[in-house]
Amino acid sequence: QQQVKQSPQSLIVQKGGIPIINCAYENTAFDYFPWYQQFPGKGPALLIAIRPDVSEKKEGRFTISFNKSAKQFSLHIMDSQPGDSATYFCAASNEAGGTSYGKLTFGQGTILTVHP
Amino acid sequence: KAGVTQTPRYLIKTRGQQVTLSCSPISGHRSVSWYQQTPGQGLQFLFEYFSETQRNKGNFPGRFSGRQFSNSRSEMNVSTLELGDSALYLCASASGDTDTQYFGPGTRLTVL
Numbered sequence A: 001q002q003q004v005k006q007s008p009q010s011l012i013v014q015k016g017g018i019p020i021i022n023c024a025y026e027n028t029a030f031d032y033f034p035w036y037q038q039f040p041g042k043g044p045a046l047l048i049a050i051r052p053d054v055s056e057k058k059e060g061r062f063t064i065s066f067n068k069s070a071k072q073f074s075l076h077i078m079d080s081q082p083g084d085s086a087t088y089f090c091a092a093s094n095e096a097g098g099t100s101y102g103k104l105t106f107g108q109g110t111i112l113t114v115h116p
Numbered sequence B: 001k002a003g004v005t006q007t008p009r010y011l012i013k014t015r016g017q018q019v020t021l022s023c024s025p026i027s028g029h030r031s032v033s034w035y036q037q038t039p040g041q042g043l044q045f046l047f048e049y050f051s052e053t054q055r056n057k058g059n060f061p062g063r064f065s066g067r068q069f070s071n072s073r074s075e076m077n078v079s080t081l082e083l084g085d086s087a088l089y090l091c092a093s094a095s096g097d098t099d100t101q102y103f104g105p106g107t108r109l110t111v112l
Helices: none
Strands: A002-008 A010-014 A020-025 A033-038 A047-052 A055-060 A062-067 A072-077 A086-092 A109-116 B005-007 B010-013 B018-026 B032-040 B042-050 B053-057 B064-068 B074-078 B086-096 B106-111
Touching: A002 A086, A033 A062, A033 B053, A047 A055, A047 A062, A047 A072, A072 A086, A086 B042, A109 B005, B005 B086, B010 B018, B018 B086, B018 B106, B032 B074, B042 B064, B042 B074, B053 B064
Parallel strands: A010 A109, B010 B106
Antiparallel strands: A002 A020, A020 A072, A033 A047, A033 A086, A055 A062, A062 A072, A086 A109, B005 B018, B018 B074, B032 B042, B032 B086, B042 B053, B064 B074, B086 B106
């Protein structure tokens, strides 16, 4: 029940395209859903996060859509650029419950390639 | 504010040895979490420390341990290294009031 399933494993788009990465979770106690971006040789960098009181959150070119009833959330990257080529991870935790104690449960990651 | 720093960045050890990795969190952050990242298993939670106390632990053997100091800096130790311990070890810093975590660059451990 602690799993977060992420798809697709890899994604190739052209510059300007809108890649969409999807995640599904099982644990209904999860209430904090961040996305991380990781470049080779670097640690994951926090991109954007959502809590279930909203269905969508936008920061710059990055948008999270959240569907609580379906237990799914997704990342959309508008006007994608070659510099967005990286690995993207979704994650989840039970923040409000105060029991996560620093534990984020991660999806398996999506390798995004944006061609010029 | 300076970000999360980890030392060393790269480490090569042989089987049976032990290793200590260090993490300095963002100033003011009291929570430090450790994760292991491998191509096969992805990002897996090791443990979390808050105010010098381990509050949470993942499903790793007892060879993996950690501690936190009064200045919030943290160390993790792996004893009796195995080939399968080769991984990127990531430290994440958080205020302790939310689950928003900021990661360091990681320590790449290679066990030969």
